[in-house]
Amino acid sequence: MREGLFIKKNIDKWRKYQYETTTDPDEMAQQFTELVNDLGYSKTFYPHSKVTQYLNDLASRIYLDIYKNKREETSRIGRFFRTELPLTVRKHHREILYAFLIFVGFAVMAAFSAAHDETFVRGVLGDGYVEMTEENIAKGDPFGVYKQTNPANMFAYIALNNIYVSFQVFVWGLFLGLGSVYELFINGVMVGSFQYYFFAKGLGWPSVLVIWIHGTLEISAIILSGAAGLIIGNSILFPGSHKRLHSLMQGAKDGLKLMIALVPILIAAAFLEGFVTRYSYSSMPQWVSILILALSFIFIMWYFVWYPIQVQRKAKAEKAVK
Structure with missing residues (x-):
């Protein structure tokens, strides 16, 4: 030339x-x-x-x-949580909605089944757990299970276990999303049975104030893990105009971004379960339990529903100006 x-x-x-x-x-x-x-x-x-x-x-x-401008990289994590992740969440709001509906649907079915079959709860939670809980109810401490272990050990074990379970739900999405649906089914049935059991014992409201102190974040993370698995499954089943391998790689990338965000949420849930839940029934004012529960719920709804919509609108507006 x-x-x-x-x-x-x-x-x-x-x-x-x-x-x-x-x-x-x-x-x-x-x-x-x-x-x-x-x-x-x-x-x-x-x-x-x-x-x-x-x-x-x-x-x-x-x-x-x-x-x-290398120092810009120090804010990479901040940019990820402020912009990149919310846009990814907004992109996959449909999968998150599906995961939520699947989980809640199975939880309601489990509660309905437990209401019509006295053996259903034992079949799901196990005889040992049910008998231990009944003994605690008889002692006047129905949620004593949360006091059996040292708080620090309980926190560490629960955090690691919840992270493992969440990533398992996510990875099972490789089986065309059916694996994640199955995991949502298992967890939904357990939560529905567990919650119904306490309502049947006349401990419905106290159980909400105790269990959902940590359960709001924990169960939300499980549902979002299921959504991450559905993202992978959809990328395989519906590659669109992309090659299936490229679509899978993009789906896995988006799902992994969501999973990274869930790690601190699961750690926070484990902290609440290990150090706070044990005191919520016997020695903690109800308003404190309600406040923790409400703040957890508001955070999940804000960061995974409302905020991503706002970030997307802002991005579109900036693009239109350019």
């Missing part, structure tokens, strides 16, 4: 890079890569040309800007 044609073909791009500077690290890196390619071509065919010196200076400036 003649030098004049080379310059004419790329001059608009170079001027844009020179005069329309950006602070986005990814965009800067892309500009630097393209300039290096152009510089390599120019050095090969026009080693003594002014355009080679120009490209070298321009690439050097962007290179220095990248490292000057």
